[in-house]
Amino acid sequence: MIIITEARSILTIRRLCLIFGFFFFAFSVSPTSAAKTEAVSITGSEGGVSVFPRISYFEDPEYRLTVYEAAALEEEGQFKVVESGYSGIGYPRSSIWMAFKLHNPTDEEHTLYLEYLNHIPEDIWLFQRDESSLEEFDEVFSSIREEGAKRPLNQLRPVFETTLKPGETRQYFVKTVDKTGQAVYVDFLIWNPKELESTKTLEIVFYSTAFGIFLIIMLLSLILFISLRQSSFLYYSGYIFFSILVWGKTSGLIPNITNSTSLIEHFWIYSGLMVAFAMMFGRAFLQTKKYLPKLDILLRLNVLVGLSQIPLFYLGMYSLSIDFLKVSMLGFPLLIFSGLLRWRQGNSLALIFSGAWLLYTYAVFSYPFRDNGFLVQDITALHIPIIAAIVETTLLFITLTLQARQTHKANEKIKQDYLLLVQNHAAELGKQVEEKTRQLVSEKQRAEKEARTDALTNIANRRSFIQSGKHIISQSQQGNTLCGMIQMDADFFKSVNDRYGHAAGDEALRSMAQSICESIGSNDVAARMGGEEFAIITPCTDLKTLLLVAERIRKKIETSVIIHDEQTFQITCSFGCALYQTNDDLDSLLQRADKALYVAKKTGRNCVKIEGYEC
Numbered sequence: 001m002i003i004i005t006e007a008r009s010i011l012t013i014r015r016l017c018l019i020f021g022f023f024f025f026a027f028s029v030s031p032t033s034a035a036k037t038e039a040v041s042i043t044g045s046e047g048g049v050s051v052f053p054r055i056s057y058f059e060d061p062e063y064r065l066t067v068y069e070a071a072a073l074e075e076e077g078q079f080k081v082v083e084s085g086y087s088g089i090g091y092p093r094s095s096i097w098m099a100f101k102l103h104n105p106t107d108e109e110h111t112l113y114l115e116y117l118n119h120i121p122e123d124i125w126l127f128q129r130d131e132s133s134l135e136e137f138d139e140v141f142s143s144i145r146e147e148g149a150k151r152p153l154n155q156l157r158p159v160f161e162t163t164l165k166p167g168e169t170r171q172y173f174v175k176t177v178d179k180t181g182q183a184v185y186v187d188f189l190i191w192n193p194k195e196l197e198s199t200k201t202l203e204i205v206f207y208s209t210a211f212g213i214f215l216i217i218m219l220l221s222l223i224l225f226i227s228l229r230q231s232s233f234l235y236y237s238g239y240i241f242f243s244i245l246v247w248g249k250t251s252g253l254i255p256n257i258t259n260s261t262s263l264i265e266h267f268w269i270y271s272g273l274m275v276a277f278a279m280m281f282g283r284a285f286l287q288t289k290k291y292l293p294k295l296d297i298l299l300r301l302n303v304l305v306g307l308s309q310i311p312l313f314y315l316g317m318y319s320l321s322i323d324f325l326k327v328s329m330l331g332f333p334l335l336i337f338s339g340l341l342r343w344r345q346g347n348s349l350a351l352i353f354s355g356a357w358l359l360y361t362y363a364v365f366s367y368p369f370r371d372n373g374f375l376v377q378d379i380t381a382l383h384i385p386i387i388a389a390i391v392e393t394t395l396l397f398i399t400l401t402l403q404a405r406q407t408h409k410a411n412e413k414i415k416q417d418y419l420l421l422v423q424n425h426a427a428e429l430g431k432q433v434e435e436k437t438r439q440l441v442s443e444k445q446r447a448e449k450e451a452r453t454d455a456l457t458n459i460a461n462r463r464s465f466i467q468s469g470k471h472i473i474s475q476s477q478q479g480n481t482l483c484g485m486i487q488m489d490a491d492f493f494k495s496v497n498d499r500y501g502h503a504a505g506d507e508a509l510r511s512m513a514q515s516i517c518e519s520i521g522s523n524d525v526a527a528r529m530g531g532e533e534f535a536i537i538t539p540c541t542d543l544k545t546l547l548l549v550a551e552r553i554r555k556k557i558e559t560s561v562i563i564h565d566e567q568t569f570q571i572t573c574s575f576g577c578a579l580y581q582t583n584d585d586l587d588s589l590l591q592r593a594d595k596a597l598y599v600a601k602k603t604g605r606n607c608v609k610i611e612g613y614e615c
């Protein structure tokens with residue numbers, strides 16, 4: 001879809017090129033005819049009255065005529081007048097002679113100023129004399145390359161003083177020279193000195209305000225570039241910088257305030273760089289490389305055409321440089337078009353972008369129309385492009401700032417979303433780790449418990465008993481206290497199994513474990529040592545207490561009724577006890593308790609025996 005749109009856009013660009021080409025070339029010829037012009041009557045209070053169309057001109061492509069030769073040609077009717085349209089006659093690459101007359105019908109002498117109204121004035125000579133006396137011509141030279149103060153009159157554009165006696169008709173011949181083929185206007189404005197002075201003041205206030213705005217926006221763009229690192233701000237400030245130089249020159253303000261000839265002479269370079277920066281800005285702002293790749297190629301080419309002004313200037317190829325600059329102007333409509341396409345693609349700010357460039361393009365393209373005599377060239381027309389440029393620059397700056405804000409916001413959102421995601425992931429991961437750790441700990445605890453527990457009776461097993469027993473014995477050794485060991489074994493357990501079944505035997509073992517647990521203290525440790533054998537170790541005890549514990553267990557087992565599969569039966573156990581003696585370890589204590597158990601078995605079972613004692 002985008003490709004089709006772009007293809008269409010390129011077709012439209014071709015059409016645009018044809019239209020603009022037509023204007024560029026068709027406009028270079030203005031209808032003219034040979035004629036003698038009448039004198040313009042003055043009153044002395046003129047406020048910028050134009051002498052056009054009572055002015056004729058002559059092209060001298062060889063730059064050779066003297067004023068007297070020109071006057072003779074004018075006398076012969078060789079001078080032409082612009083027949084239709086306005087004072088612009090295009091871009092003749094020749095010296096242009098202009099001739100007009102002023103007549104003072106009043107009774108007073110009047111001193112007036114004659115202003116050559118041209119947006120880029122060049123070297124200009126004014127010759128004047130009283131028509132009736134045909135005396136020698138007075139010659140005054142003015143050049144835009146001269147600082148204002150050094151010109152005949154310090155004005156934004158070339159201005160000459162003239163004095164007309166009562167009833168006098170004065171003849172004026174003007175010669176303009178510019179070999180680069182700049183626009184020429186066949187016109188002069190007549191000013192009362194006071195009127196011109198006040199107009200100049202107004203104009204300087206206007207231009208100063210305009211350039212102040214340009215300068216502020218340029219600095220703001222630079223600051224924003226430094227802080228945001230967005231290239232569009234840099235290109236934009238470059239564009240404004242060269243705009244200031246271009247408009248400063250065409251308005252006459254720069255030549256008026258500085259004697260830097262370099263600022264004037266490098267005009268074409270500034271114009272080229274202004275176009276190049278405008279294109280680079282447009283490309284960066286609209287992201288044409290990404291979204292309009294084909295139009296982007298044209299914009300890039302236009303950047304090159306703009307930059308070509310530098311080598312062309314230094315090679316002295318001025319005419320070619322102006323032709324290139326005209327071509328580069330096509331970049332402005334291209335920017336409008338690209339902006340509209342981006343707007344259609346969903347970039348709402350691109351519409352304002354296009355609007356701003358439309359305004360600017362209108363202002364810039366009004367030049368060829370005026371230069372070629374299709375629009376009026378007056379002081380207001382001179383100011384319109386600058387007003388358009390201020391509005392355009394401000395609009396673009398606002399758009400650029402809004403876009404930067406949007407981008408910043410979008411980046412912030414991405415950052416925040418990413419942070420949130422990372423945080424959520426971290427929290428989720430933390431939870432998973434916590435859960436896993438908890439599971440592992442409980443698994444470990446379970447495994448440890450299982451390793452220490454007898455599966456049938458759910459009390460400690462032999463391994464666990466050995467661990468606890470060693471610990472209790474070492475405590476007894478350190479604390480010099482007594483501890484006791486009870487070894488017990490079910491009586492005739494084989495016959496229980498045989499009579500009631502193995503499962504009933506298991507039930508009997510569980511019942512025995514329960515009886516033991518219910519009969520011992522909380523510090524005592526009981527364990528199933530294997531088969532129907534159990535052991536209990538009691539810390540901090542004495543003989544009496546040890547016997548009491550054993551007896552309590554014995555009785556509890558003897559009185560307990562075991563129920564299994566609707567069968568009930570009872571069992572008894574024999575007990576062997578041993579009290580800790582110095583140098584005893586767990587094995588020796590167990591052995592001594594075992595000895596006593598053996599005695600208990602031998603002496604009738606279901607009784608408690610203590611090792612080393614008769615009871």
Ligand SMILES: Nc1nc2c(ncn2[C@@H]2O[C@H](COP(=O)(O)OP(=O)(O)OP(=O)(O)O)[C@@H](O)[C@H]2O)c(=O)[nH]1
Pocket residue numbers: 489490491492493494495497501502503504505506509530531532601605
């Ligand atoms: N049901 C069951 N029986 C077991 C278990 N462990 C050992 N026995 C039985 O316990 C019996 C022990 O028999 P003996 O060592 O001959 O001893 P007794 O029959 O108890 O005789 P005295 O100890 O001399 O009174 C054997 O028949 C074993 O099969 C067990 O976990 N469950």
